[in-house]
Amino acid sequence: MPARRTLSLLDVDPDLGALVPADRLEAARHELDVEVHRLDQGPWNAGGDHANPEHVGLLLLDGVISREVVVSDTVSTELLGPGDVVRPWSLQEPAGLLQLTIRWNALTESRVAVLDRRFGAQLVRWPEVNAALIDRVNDRAQRLAVTQAISQLNRVDRRLQSLFWHLAERWGRMTPGGVVVPLALTHETIGRLAGAERPTVTLALGELARTGVVTRREDGSFVLREGSAEALAAPRKAMHVHRGLAAARTAPPPPAHAGEAQRSRLVDTVALQARVAALHADFPERARSIEETLATSAVVRAHSVATRERLSSRRRG
Numbered sequence: 001m002p003a004r005r006t007l008s009l010l011d012v013d014p015d016l017g018a019l020v021p022a023d024r025l026e027a028a029r030h031e032l033d034v035e036v037h038r039l040d041q042g043p044w045n046a047g048g049d050h051a052n053p054e055h056v057g058l059l060l061l062d063g064v065i066s067r068e069v070v071v072s073d074t075v076s077t078e079l080l081g082p083g084d085v086v087r088p089w090s091l092q093e094p095a096g097l098l099q100l101t102i103r104w105n106a107l108t109e110s111r112v113a114v115l116d117r118r119f120g121a122q123l124v125r126w127p128e129v130n131a132a133l134i135d136r137v138n139d140r141a142q143r144l145a146v147t148q149a150i151s152q153l154n155r156v157d158r159r160l161q162s163l164f165w166h167l168a169e170r171w172g173r174m175t176p177g178g179v180v181v182p183l184a185l186t187h188e189t190i191g192r193l194a195g196a197e198r199p200t201v202t203l204a205l206g207e208l209a210r211t212g213v214v215t216r217r218e219d220g221s222f223v224l225r226e227g228s229a230e231a232l233a234a235p236r237k238a239m240h241v242h243r244g245l246a247a248a249r250t251a252p253p254p255p256a257h258a259g260e261a262q263r264s265r266l267v268d269t270v271a272l273q274a275r276v277a278a279l280h281a282d283f284p285e286r287a288r289s290i291e292e293t294l295a296t297s298a299v300v301r302a303h304s305v306a307t308r309e310r311l312s313s314r315r316r317g
Contacts, residue, residue: 063110
């Protein structure tokens with residue numbers, strides 16, 4: 001059974017009291033106490049250890065926890081860290097039509113605070129703390145949206161570089177050698193975060209390391225070259241800009257005179273010409289995208305050929 005202690009919420013997470021008036025802060029520290037549990041590294045039975053539908057939720061205080069959503073043969077991963085609020089027992093057995101499995105894993109030794117029913121009743125007196133908890137939930141939703149956008153970038157190297165800078169916003173620290181992201185993530189986990197297969201992640205990380213954009217230290221952490229995020233922030237024309245298609249007009253009711261029927265138009269030719277012009281203007285950017293994809297494929301092929309040659313040389317030796 002994980003070790004547990006009862007502590008003041010605002011002692012273990014002072015930021016939750018940022019909105020509390022100064023003259024009430026000390027009272028909040030004494031009144032808002034929570035039970036804190038220590039978790040060992042490894043799989044976490046999040047839906048069973050603290051399950052109670054009447055609890056507000058669990059507040060992660062220290063450590064890194066992964067939440068894996070398994071759909072068919074695909075696994076998507078979310079990283080949770082200090083300040084995140086979850087209700088894992090409400091997500092363990094989804095009642096939706098899509099069949100999926102949720103797994104939790106403590107990547108490091110961690111601590112969680114149980115925000116139980118009693119704590120929920122106390123929040124009535126402390127709406128400022130309640131607002132701060134809601135902000136935490138909103139922050140998590142925003143990070144998930146960013147991660148989803150990253151997984152849709154058109155090259156794996158761009159996905160990984162964007163992912164590491166996204167992680168650096170929360171966990172990174174500045175050093176003379178660059179921005180360090182102190183997360184010892186496996187290539188498989190990185191792929192699940194970025195929406196890529198592990199072999200592709202390995203190749204892309206090798207290329208990023210070769211150029212010095214992202215390198216890995218002996219302790220497993222990653223170092224981002226300072227300023228390399230600027231290339232990601234450069235404006236790029238959207239590849240799939242939404243443009244309303246000119247809809248073909250249905251034939252009007254039969255006119256009274258045959259001459260009017262000949263003059264009626266079934267298609268808006270002006271709108272159709274405008275659409276053709278827009279497609280023509282978009283063609284160069286689409287062509288550049290295809291060239292980038294072909295270039296990436298060439299790099300992958302070159303790595304594959306080199307790997308086969310090394311293996312053949314070893315077998316001959």
